[in-house]
Amino acid sequence: MFRKLxxxxxxxxxxxxxxxxxxxxxxxxxxFFLDVGDVDLQLVAIEYSNVVKEIHHTAEILGTGxxxxxxxxxxxxxxxxxxxxxxxxxxxxxxxxxxxxxxxxIVLRDAPALNQALV
Amino acid sequence: MFRKLxxxxxxxxxxxxxxxxxxxxxxxxxxFFLDVGDVDLQLVAIEYSNVVKEIHHTAEILGTGxxxxxxxxxxxxxxxxxxxxxxxxxxxxxxxxxxxxxxxxIVLRDAPALNQALV
Numbered sequence: 726m727f728r729k730l731x732x733x734x735x736x737x738x739x740x741x742x743x744x745x746x747x748x749x750x751x752x753x754x755x756x757f758f759l760d761v762g763d764v765d766l767q768l769v770a771i772e773y774s775n776v777v778k779e780i781h782h783t784a785e786i787l788g789t790g791x792x793x794x795x796x797x798x799x800x801x802x803x804x805x806x807x808x809x810x811x812x813x814x815x816x817x818x819x820x821x822x823x824x825x826x827x828x829x830x831i832v833l834r835d836a837p838a839l840n841q842a843l844v
Numbered sequence: 845m846f847r848k849l850x851x852x853x854x855x856x857x858x859x860x861x862x863x864x865x866x867x868x869x870x871x872x873x874x875x876f877f878l879d880v881g882d883v884d885l886q887l888v889a890i891e892y893s894n895v896v897k898e899i900h901h902t903a904e905i906l907g908t909g910x911x912x913x914x915x916x917x918x919x920x921x922x923x924x925x926x927x928x929x930x931x932x933x934x935x936x937x938x939x940x941x942x943x944x945x946x947x948x949x950i951v952l953r954d955a956p957a958l959n960q961a962l963v
Binding site: 763783795802 | 882891910912916918940
């Protein structure tokens with residue numbers, strides 16, 4: 726149901742290596758990962774879900790408005806985390822030599838379709 | 845020592861409302877905040893430092909490379925968190941109607957000067 730779209734999102738993003746559709750409770754609905762060798766992208770996604778959960782919670786408490794997007798840049802990857810609903814978000818991982826801007830565009834392009842499928 | 849530069853960074857960013865130079869231990873070295881009324885930006889900075897600490901730790905453990913930058917987009921603000929050293933980062937808060945791109949430029953422009961002052 727989601728897999729085909731998730732796979733397309735990764736393949737449409739230059740340098741895209743993985744994506745996960747996940748609840749703030751850390752449970753993944755669906756995902757698609759390429760093999761990047763030494764890094765366990767699924768573990769990365771789970772770890773980041775904890776971070777997003779915290780930011781989500783923090784934003785609400787502090788009155789800074791609902792969390793919409795988080796972008797993380799590390800030495801090897803970009804991760805774009807986009808809030809879909811109050812319960813779910815999608816996290817796209819891109820190699821540093823990939824195209825972050827295109828990735829953000831892809832996420833914004835396909836978020837409505839993911840949202841619709843979540844209802 | 846830092847205040848003048850921090851204040852300039854906020855004022856050079858359209859929509860800039862505050863900045864904090866902080867350790868991953870949550871202790872601020874220096875900061876400059878405009879009054880935004882209902883939101884306690886200092887509290888926001890402290891809360892985000894916890895988040896950044898977690899991302900910093902996660903990135904190291906999972907082998908995704910050192911954390912370099914985190915951008916958070918909520919309903920009312922953008923927050924750009926930029927790693928300076930292994931111990932310190934700077935977090936710039938911008939109103940949503942402000943200029944995120946200019947803010948990122950300002951942070952990259954002045955990070956070397958902050959770094960130099962930190963040594």
